[in-house]
Amino acid sequence: MKSMIDNFELAAIGESRMHWFRERMPVVAEINQIFKEQQTFKGKKIAVCMHIEPKTGYWVEGLLGGGAEHVYLVGCLGTTKKDTAAYLSSLDNITVLGKEGDSYEDHKHYLKLVMEDKIDLFLDNGASLILAHNELKPDWTPIGANEETRTGKLLIEQKQVQTSYPIVVIDDSPLKQIIENAVGVGQSLVDGFMRTTSLLIGGKKVLVVGYGYVGSGVAKKFRGLGATTMVFDINPIYQLKAKADGHIVGELEELIPNADVIITVTGRFSVITEKHIPLFKHKAILANSGHYRFEINVDEIKMEALSVEQVKEGIEKISFKDKSIYLLHHADPLNLAGADGNPIEVMDLGLGLQSYSALRIVTDASSLSAGMQPVPNDINERVSQLFIKSLE
Known part of the structure; x- marks a missing residue:
């Protein structure tokens, strides 16, 4: 072959x-x-x-x-x-x-x-x-x-x-778990975000969806660079851990409207879907750190859009009637799609x-x-x- x-x-x-x-x-x-x-x-x-x-x-x-x-x-x-x-x-x-x-x-x-x-x-x-x-x-x-x-x-x-x-x-x-997931992915995900967007992290409100070893590392790195970090996880024990680690926790529907950046890292599919469109802040940035892009249901979200435009390599602008959001690298793992892993x-x-x-x-x-x-x-x-x- x-x-x-x-x-x-x-x-x-x-x-x-x-x-x-x-x-x-x-x-x-x-x-x-x-x-x-x-x-x-x-x-x-x-x-x-x-x-x-x-x-x-x-x-x-x-x-x-x-x-x-x-x-x-x-x-x-x-x-x-x-x-x-x-x-x-x-x-x-x-x-x-x-x-x-x-x-x-x-x-x-x-x-x-x-x-x-x-x-x-x-x-x-x-x-x-x-x-x-x-x-x-x-x-x-x-x-x-x-x-x-x-x-x-x-x-x-x-x-x-x-x-x-x-x-x-x-x-x-x-x-x-403790080295690659909790330490390595956080560093490489931030690297991918910065290379793709060229944005300042300090002052951003970053929502991390999923607080296992990877999610905890991602949230820690963003917080260390000055972001206000919010966390959602379906497991109340992980929610408690996130709270004890100093992050803002709550239900997904409560946190999304405040988020400048939303990052999924759950290992599950369709965590963010078209039903969340009314909740997105204008100019919110969506990215994924999980293995498959399907953690964000991009197809469903784009079906509801008025237009989709690539504004920069790795960045798509998805416009709706009352707002626009930005998707990084088609929701592929950002640390590799936007950087060197x-x-x-x-x-x-x-x-x-x-x-x-x-x-x-x-x-x-x-x-x-x-x-x-x-x-x-x-x-x-x-x-x-x-x-x-x-x-x-």
Whole structure:
């Protein structure tokens, strides 16, 4: 199968950009060397669904160096970096399926193509591969899978998917929760917001919808830069935590009219819809930090609009009879759509968890149970040790 990307001629640019990332990801470097020495994936076909950007690129190099017979890399919506896709597609034994402007239908098409081959290992993000396998029901089953996100776990639960193979949920790792989610996403989301809008954060009223580890980190970073932060969560315990952390809390309908900026980070779909249009403040800015753009039901909101106009790269003006609002990057994850994603060191940790979990699945699947489960404790401890050492 040939790669489906934007521009193959960007391969040299993508390869040149990789050097900065290779030098700053020591956890991934160590596990990549283990893969190479042991030829961990020799004879194995691996399907990956991940954001196609340089940090992922270095991690994928390790899978190929570990002897994988073939790697299928499917991008996530709105986050593909064209030069990275071109570089990876220039390597042997890999098919890259991801373009900058892919629709959800494009994404589903890529997944269907991947399921036509027999895959040994899923390294998933948003449960795309796991759900496609469950829906299409090919005559084969993978050895096991990783699932990176909270969104993916929620989708698997909501659709009541039962698997005979193990699924290691990376997002259940306390390492990912307290470092990548609570620390990394907040920094990268603010970076994406500032690069896209060029606006001052101080003095803005920012509503964060969802107060898990990611939402708490996002709210903390905005508050630290001078914003007045408001929080809504469906869980009253998380609401209480937000209140104790110094944010304004309340019902969604109470908070939206006061918000200059609304950011969703819930892992759920249609959190903000057309029913909220009467509540939006004039010139309110909508953005998403969750894995899928569908946390904001953009199609429904645009159907009610008088006009939609792109006023700047990454910014759409949606006008109604009595007001206009602004949507950032089609509600794709703002930290990647508007910037370069989580800090390199943070993703070194997260991808290290992915790699060590993949190693466990391939070499000792019998130690894992069928269905979803957290990252094994010894892997958390090993990656913690490596990460601490890398920061010294």
